[in-house]
Amino acid sequence: MSETMTMNAPLTAADGESLKVKLARERRNKQLKAIALVAPLALFLLLTFLVPIAMLLKRSVDNPEVITYLPQTSAAIAGWDRRGLPSETVFAAMARDLTVAKEQKTVPEISKRLNMDISGFRSLIQRSARKMPLELAPGESVRDHFIAIDERWGDPDHWHVIAKNAKSWTPYYLYSAMDLRETKAGTPELAPEEERAFLSIFGRTLWMSMWITLFSVLLGYPVAYWLANLPARKSNLLMILVLLPFWTSVLVRVASWIVLLQQEGLINSALMGLGIIGEPLQLAFNRTGVYIAMVHILLPFVILPAYSVMKSIPPTYMRAAISLGDHPFAAFWKIYFPQTVAGVAAGALLVFIMCMGYYITPALLGGPQEQMVSYYVAFYTNVTINWGMAAALGSLLLVATMTLYAVYSKLVGANKLSLG
Amino acid sequence: MGNSTPASDALVSFRGVQKSYDGESLIVKHLDLDIRRGEFLTMLGPSGSGKTTCLMMLAGFETPTHGEIRLDGQLLNNVPPHKRNIGMVFQNYALFPHMTVAENLAYPLTLRKMNKSEIAERVKKALGMVKLDALAHRYPGQMSGGQQQRVALARALVFEPQLVLMDEPLGALDKQLREHMQLEIKHIHENLGITVVYVTHDQGEALTMSDRVAVFKDGVIQQIDAANVLYEAPVNSFVANFIGENNTLHGEVVDVAGQHCAVRLASGEVVKASAICVGRNGEPTSMSIRPERVRLNRLAEACENRLKAKLAEFIYFGDHVRLRLDVAGQSGFMVKVPVGELDSSWKTGDMLDVGWMARDIRALDSAIVSH
Numbered sequence: 200m201s202e203t204m205t206m207n208a209p210l211t212a213a214d215g216e217s218l219k220v221k222l223a224r225e226r227r228n229k230q231l232k233a234i235a236l237v238a239p240l241a242l243f244l245l246l247t248f249l250v251p252i253a254m255l256l257k258r259s260v261d262n263p264e265v266i267t268y269l270p271q272t273s274a275a276i277a278g279w280d281r282r283g284l285p286s287e288t289v290f291a292a293m294a295r296d297l298t299v300a301k302e303q304k305t306v307p308e309i310s311k312r313l314n315m316d317i318s319g320f321r322s323l324i325q326r327s328a329r330k331m332p333l334e335l336a337p338g339e340s341v342r343d344h345f346i347a348i349d350e351r352w353g354d355p356d357h358w359h360v361i362a363k364n365a366k367s368w369t370p371y372y373l374y375s376a377m378d379l380r381e382t383k384a385g386t387p388e389l390a391p392e393e394e395r396a397f398l399s400i401f402g403r404t405l406w407m408s409m410w411i412t413l414f415s416v417l418l419g420y421p422v423a424y425w426l427a428n429l430p431a432r433k434s435n436l437l438m439i440l441v442l443l444p445f446w447t448s449v450l451v452r453v454a455s456w457i458v459l460l461q462q463e464g465l466i467n468s469a470l471m472g473l474g475i476i477g478e479p480l481q482l483a484f485n486r487t488g489v490y491i492a493m494v495h496i497l498l499p500f501v502i503l504p505a506y507s508v509m510k511s512i513p514p515t516y517m518r519a520a521i522s523l524g525d526h527p528f529a530a531f532w533k534i535y536f537p538q539t540v541a542g543v544a545a546g547a548l549l550v551f552i553m554c555m556g557y558y559i560t561p562a563l564l565g566g567p568q569e570q571m572v573s574y575y576v577a578f579y580t581n582v583t584i585n586w587g588m589a590a591a592l593g594s595l596l597l598v599a600t601m602t603l604y605a606v607y608s609k610l611v612g613a614n615k616l617s618l619g
Numbered sequence: 620m621g622n623s624t625p626a627s628d629a630l631v632s633f634r635g636v637q638k639s640y641d642g643e644s645l646i647v648k649h650l651d652l653d654i655r656r657g658e659f660l661t662m663l664g665p666s667g668s669g670k671t672t673c674l675m676m677l678a679g680f681e682t683p684t685h686g687e688i689r690l691d692g693q694l695l696n697n698v699p700p701h702k703r704n705i706g707m708v709f710q711n712y713a714l715f716p717h718m719t720v721a722e723n724l725a726y727p728l729t730l731r732k733m734n735k736s737e738i739a740e741r742v743k744k745a746l747g748m749v750k751l752d753a754l755a756h757r758y759p760g761q762m763s764g765g766q767q768q769r770v771a772l773a774r775a776l777v778f779e780p781q782l783v784l785m786d787e788p789l790g791a792l793d794k795q796l797r798e799h800m801q802l803e804i805k806h807i808h809e810n811l812g813i814t815v816v817y818v819t820h821d822q823g824e825a826l827t828m829s830d831r832v833a834v835f836k837d838g839v840i841q842q843i844d845a846a847n848v849l850y851e852a853p854v855n856s857f858v859a860n861f862i863g864e865n866n867t868l869h870g871e872v873v874d875v876a877g878q879h880c881a882v883r884l885a886s887g888e889v890v891k892a893s894a895i896c897v898g899r900n901g902e903p904t905s906m907s908i909r910p911e912r913v914r915l916n917r918l919a920e921a922c923e924n925r926l927k928a929k930l931a932e933f934i935y936f937g938d939h940v941r942l943r944l945d946v947a948g949q950s951g952f953m954v955k956v957p958v959g960e961l962d963s964s965w966k967t968g969d970m971l972d973v974g975w976m977a978r979d980i981r982a983l984d985s986a987i988v989s990h
Contacts, residue, residue, distance in 0.1 A: 519713035523727035524727050
């Protein structure tokens with residue numbers, strides 16, 4: 200009888216509770232335990248990694264100055280038809296806003312932001328603010344008075360800039376970081392050639408990263424192969440030599456390269472002493488120096504994943520291919536190499552991504568022509584305090600890296616990447 | 620079967636081959652070996668006995684330190700491995716993981732510049748031979764160990780080499796599959812008429828499959844013979860103990876007369892044995908007898924040698940029972956008794972009569988073999 204029961208009714212445990220419910224509870228408990236174990240790290244990552252990235256992305260389109268410090272103007276100019284000059288109300292609102300700004304000493308914030316779009320806006324705002332509050336003659340229009348203070352108020356372009364920035368977000372920084380500018384219609388166009396800068400910097404960053412990756416792979420692959428095929432005792436010793444640079448700070452290593460590579464450095468004096476060269480080679484403070492130092496710093500990141508993949512390939516594969524009649528070199532290419540691609544690709548990707556964001560080595564060992572995107576991020580953060588620009592460059596770097604990763608994983612197959 | 624192969628019949632011949640890795644010790648001490656055309660020869664021995672090194676020298680992955688190896692009369696010493704045209708099967712299968720089964724099989728054929736239709740035909744035939752027709756487009760990673768080993772076998776045979784080397788090819792498979800594959804490899808060998816050199820440390824495998832087995836120890840072939848000869852007539856105590864189950868009785872030679880000798884055990888009894896490998900009177904010897912050759916009680920009456928033994932243990936095996944006996948003061952003497960012949964009145968501690976024929980017990984060298 201009990202058998203027919205179990206056939207029709209849901210299965211129950213000995214205490215009469217449904218088995219499904221019991222199982223679900225058990226599973227939930229396990230999940231909760233797993234979440235509790237991961238939670239501290241997840242929280243840490245959220246606060247130190249995800250939140251800053253989100254803030255960076257927001258910063259790159261953030262545009263608070265005009266809407267915060269010129270609130271009435273921002274509201275009034277929304278109704279402007281963008282033809283001719285704005286109406287009297289807008290001028291009046293501007294007068295009130297500037298009066299408040301003068302009292303609260305926020306004039307520099309406004310003028311700095313507007314000056315980015317049209318240079319000279321700073322002096323215009325400052326001069327006008329000094330004249331606030333307005334003392335109008337009876338019947339005099341605010342507009343005429345403003346134009347009397349400075350005739351630039353009569354130029355609609357300046358009002359277009361205010362109208363454009365009367366929103367809490369702007370594509371201005373992102374456009375600038377891509378050498379674009381906004382037309383009056385609001386569409387992006389390429390900036391005139393003499394004003395372009397960042398496209399070539401991004402191009403240079405990619406180009407240099409590509410070469411550094413290529414050199415690292417070309418130099419790292421044979422070393423990894425050698426290490427993987429040595430007896431364990433020797434390869435462990437040599438592996439320590441590969442890892443040794445990791446124990447020294449990057450700054451120290453770059454400084455040592457300067458000592459070695461500079462005009463009167465060790466390499467040049469040695470070569471000249473031996474009579475191989477007549478005058479010192481230019482090795483530091485140019486692209487050669489950056490390549491040498493960066494390949495040196497990033498080489499272990501190729502060697503390690505390649506080594507771990509090679510270590511897992513038994514020698515019998517090569518032997519099998521040779522016994523089947525293939526020449527050892529051809530067998531290496533056809534049988535061994537394809538099996539190492541996953542590791543080498545992972546290493547190369549790692550090196551490339553690290554190159555894209557590298558700052559210290561080009562900054563110390565390169566000339567002006569070797570500075571990469573991260574240098575300008577630092578420049579805008581530390582020197583000009585233009586966080587919008589710094590954030591926009593950073594965001595674009597992030598997007599470029601993620602795009603490359605996507606393309607790369609499409610080509611190689613992300614599931615095939617092996618970091619060892 | 621002896622070792623007197625006419626040279627014309629030999630496909631492979633090793634002459635005075637020695638191999639050392641470190642220049643101090645020889646891993647292969649001295650090898651003279653002829654492998655006959657069409658023969659299934661197994662190199663059997665414990666690890667480190669030099670059998671794999673011999674195979675690798677034949678394949679060309681190791682070079683002999685001294686001596687010469689010939690294949691079909693041609694000196695191999697300076698022929699690189701990829702030009703030897705020898706098929707090889709490895710223990711870990713060594714199937715190329717980034718190629719499908721069909722691509723793996725086509726690999727040696729493409730190298731031999733065959734045209735596409737011929738390659739397809741040969742691949743199909745080879746897969747049919749190992750009964751894997753349906754799996755041509757799988758990758759090795761998607762197959763079981765047994766299937767992978769069959770593919771490896773097919774790949775070593777697909778280019779029709781006259782010699783195929785197998786380096787412990789079944790070592791990674793479980794027992795049942797291994798026994799199945801042993802028969803399959805044997806049948807393939809019989810059908811194709813190729814020459815196979817097979818390396819293993821599993822004596823059961825060697826006995827099942829081979830025409831001849833070469834037993835290696837310390838870089839020297841101890842005995843090379845057909846399986847039944849190795850089992851029934853081992854020439855020294857190493858072979859007797861390595862192949863199959865064996866009982867050893869230690870004693871001292873008291874008289875050698877023609878093919879037979881008399882040996883005195885430590886307990887004082889004298890046993891008549893076949894003199895195979897004994898020294899002069901007074902020298903120690905260890906005698907070897909297979910468990911199934913020992914007779915008990917009534918059956919022992921007709922035997923030339925009869926001793927008293929104490930029954931120490933019953934070990935049940937389903938189809939037969941093994942009795943562990945203490946014979947002449949030496950323990951660990953095993954006797955196999957079919958279940959039907961077991962006397963139900965026997966208990967541990969009973970004294971039994973054990974007996975055997977003089978031709979079944981072989982007096983050999985006294986080397987003490989540790990298991």
